[in-house]
Amino acid sequence: MENFAKINFLGAAGTVTGSKFLIETSEKNILIDCGMFQGLKELRELNWNNLPMNAKNIDVVLLTHGHLDHVGYLPRLVKQGFTGKIMGTAPTLxxxxxxxxxxxxxxEEEAEKANKEAYTKHHPALPFYTIFEAEKTIKQFQVEVPDKWIVLSENISFRFQYNGHIIGATFIELDINGKRFVFSGDIGRENDYLLNSPKKPEWADYLFIESTYGDKLHPQEDVDTILSDIIKETIHNKGNLIIPSFAVERLQTLMYLLYQLYIKNKIPNIPIFIDSPMGNNVLEVFKRYPKWHKLSDSEYNAMCKHINIVQSYKETWETIDDKRPKIIIAGSGMVTGGRVLTYLQQFIDEPSTTVLLVGYQAEGTRGRLLKEGTHELRFFGKYYPVKAKIKAIESLSAHADQNDLINWMSHIKNIPEKVFLIHGEPTSLDAFRLKIKETYHWNVTIPKLTDMEKLQV
Incomplete structure (x- = not known):
């Protein structure tokens, strides 16, 4: 085997999204994650570019977890000729x-709507990929169990290790010629409502670590009190509380929190509507894989019973027409699309409405604009005045903060030859670089998009 592995930073370098890291060796070419870029327009436009290498030459894709910015490019990869296995844990897949x-x-729906209503400069507007292409990609999925070394070739093996963050998420340890490459994926938090604490790597010759909150500490908020105060105010104003939510983990956490507030008598029995077809499907994943989370069967069943799960677009409109004060949790978490836009279209111009942001809002998203106090919001080709109150809870993030990230590295027994900071905006990356140098005195690099590094193995 050659003495070098080439690492190509094809995404999540100098930015948070679009996770793609290609490792080229003389035995195997391995892609770690295959995500879509989200947020700023110039990033989203990168999604339409083919990879700068032949997809047919990639042997295998290893997935840290199932979020769109880690898996959303897979159908395009398959379209470009990738025929190998896509490996992940059962809940991740x-x-x-x-x-x-x-x-x-x-x-597909947005392309059809854009063509019908002619609010796009693309003629015709095309979907990034189709349902058929997604289904073709899924046929290449292969489940692997965590904690077990999987042999890829004579000198290359890997294993998945539990990482919190979302159900099924892992970090990846990849051994090449006796050198260990550790890809953190997205790291979860120590005291998550639904998930166990992340495991920690014990050896890393080359460490690739996420830096989403590399410059921040999550605030010590009393989430119960903040939520119950907002809900009581919503009832008092005879209004609607709209919570844009990520369908994976955040939505289930909100369900759990609201159910707990009700059984502790901290809020009255206000109607709660979950309008996220994807969120409903994720609930099923929780049911199928109980060992991957902390909810008991009885808690899970009681929580689901307490909440109205919207099953169709017809029911979306019935929920809108329901005049009672209510809580609506709908995708998507950064207000980039999904059912939440239908509710905002109806309610964002009403002062009795509260929009509660409960997750990371990437640059260039509608969620970030709302958080920063925009007076109007554009979607479906029109501008809507923002008269609703905009509030945020910062501490529900599924991402490790700076302390958690530093702590996650604390069990590494050796001094890594190189540490690469990935998955972060520039200020976050630089702050985290300084923190690692100060704490561990390690050699830290911040790669840029399309950089290539040759590492000795």
Whole structure:
């Protein structure tokens, strides 16, 4: 085997989304994650580019977890000729299947709507990929169990290790010629409502670590009190509380929190509507894989019974027409698309409405604009005045903050030859670089998009 592995930073380098890291060796070419870029227009436009290498030459894709910015490019990779296996844990591949099908459906619908209503400069507007292409991709999925070394070739093996963040998420340890490459994926939090604490790597010759919150500490908020105050105010104003939510993990966490507030008598029995077809499917994944989370069967069943799950677009409109004060949780978390836009179209211009943001809002998203106080919001080709109150809870993030990230590295026994900071906006990356140098005195690099590094193995 050659003494070098080439690492190509094809995404999530100098930015948070679009996770793709290609490792080229003389034995195998391995792609770690295969995500879509989200957020700023110039990033989203990169999604339409083919990979700068022949997809047929990639042997295998290993997935850290099922979020769109880690799996959303897979159908394009298959379209470009990739025929290998796509490996992940069982819940990761279950989530990836849901997300790819949902994403394809939304893209087909949005392309059709844009063509019909002519609010796009693309003629015709095309979906990024179709449901057919998503289904073809899913056929290449292969489930692997965590904690077990899987041999890829004579000198290359890998294993998945539990990482919190979302159900099924892992970090990846990849051994090449005796050198260990550790890809953090997205790291979860120590005291998550639904998930166990992440495991920690114990050896890393080359460490690739996410930096989403590399410059921040999550605030110590009393989430119960903040939520119950907002809900009581919503009832008092006879209004609607709209919570744009990520369908994976955040939605289930909100269900759990609201159910707990009700059984602790901290809020009255206000109607709660979950309008996220994808979120409903993710609930099924929780049911199928109980060992991957902390909810008991009885808690899970009681929580689902307490909440109204919207099953159709007809029911979306029935929910809108329901005059009672209510809580509506709908996708998507950064207000980039999905059912939440239908509710905002009806209610964002009413002062009795509250929009509660409960997750990371990437640059260039509608969620970030709302958080920063925009007076109007554009969607479906029109501008809507923002008269609703906009509030945010910062501490529900599924991402490790700076302390958690530093702590996650604390069990590494050796001094890594190189640490690469990925998945972060520039200020976050630089702050985290300084923190690692100060804490561990390690050699830290911040790669840029399309950079290539040769590493000795």
């Amino acid at each position: 279950a989530i990836a299947e849901i997300i790819l099908k949902d994403s394809a459906k939304i893209q």
